[in-house]
Amino acid sequence: MLLPIIALLIGFTLGQFAGLRIPAALATYMSVALLAALDSVLGGVRATLEGTFDDMIFVTGFFSNALLAAALAFLGDKLGVNLYMAAIFAFGVRLFQNLALIRRIIVARISKWYRQK
């Protein structure tokens, strides 16, 4: 579990110093994609804790969720519908659900560990 965290930090510093900057017009799509990616990662963590983690599903979910969210937001802008709000809502709800599930699993494990002791 240490390696992914180190990778996250490396990615963060790389992004800080690479000098990349998203044009303001694309910032909305980027934020939606970021939210989708975050949701995928939390979903991955949950799956790991539940023991149902699958590499392929995780990686494809990460990319397709992010890209599809951005693409849908873009399409929504073209159609004059604020679809990015729907994306934020959907992924936001899922994000919090995943967080709640992760917390429940961890709490269950700790209480189990206590009882065994």
Add this chain to the structure above:
Amino acid sequence: MGLDMMKTKTQLTLSFVALLLGLLIAVQLRSTSGVYNAMPDLRVTEMRAVLMETITQNQLLTREIEEARDKLRQYEASAMKGEGALLLIQKELDSARMLAGLVDVQGSGLVITLTDSQVSSMPGDNPNVYLVHDEDLLKLVNVLSAAGAEAISINDQRLLATSEIHCAGPTISINNVRVGAPFVIKAVGNAETLESAVRMRDGIVDTLNFYGIGIQVKRETNLVVPAFKRPIRFDYAQPVTGGK
């Protein structure tokens, strides 16, 4: 062993995705923080512009005081001698006439020609948007004045403080004279400043072009703006004398 291999692969995929996520977060943070940073900078530039403007204004006023003192000295000197005062008054009269628009003036400036739109209107379209309106001329004149135009005429009607630019059916009334398209606007002033003022992005030229109204802007090194030709009468306004 097989399980270990699986675990390493999972770790690697997770790491790769985490790397990407970190990168995304950092880039997004940088992008959004840039948006917020732009605000105070803008404020500073604005304040700077105001300060510079005030300083220039101050200098100008100081110079005006000097000039007024000089004039006073000259008056006093000529009053002592009892002659030459007439010459001074003559000179002042000349500049007052120029200010009032009673003489032709020449100089560098801009000639702008406005023609009604050549685009044929679609059925159901409001034909009004394809014509040059009094508002268009007013806006244009306003922009030119703001850019420091010293004398402006529209179709040889010199614009004064009392000039109207008013809708009069298919024509536009200026100085109580009806003029029609094409409108030729002449403005004496710094040609470069005037041109950049009218050509400003989303400015008057862009707006009129949007409706298909023909607008040609030409710089001239020496153009003549005619004098105001009609008599000026003040029936109601009286100068305030005495006191201050």
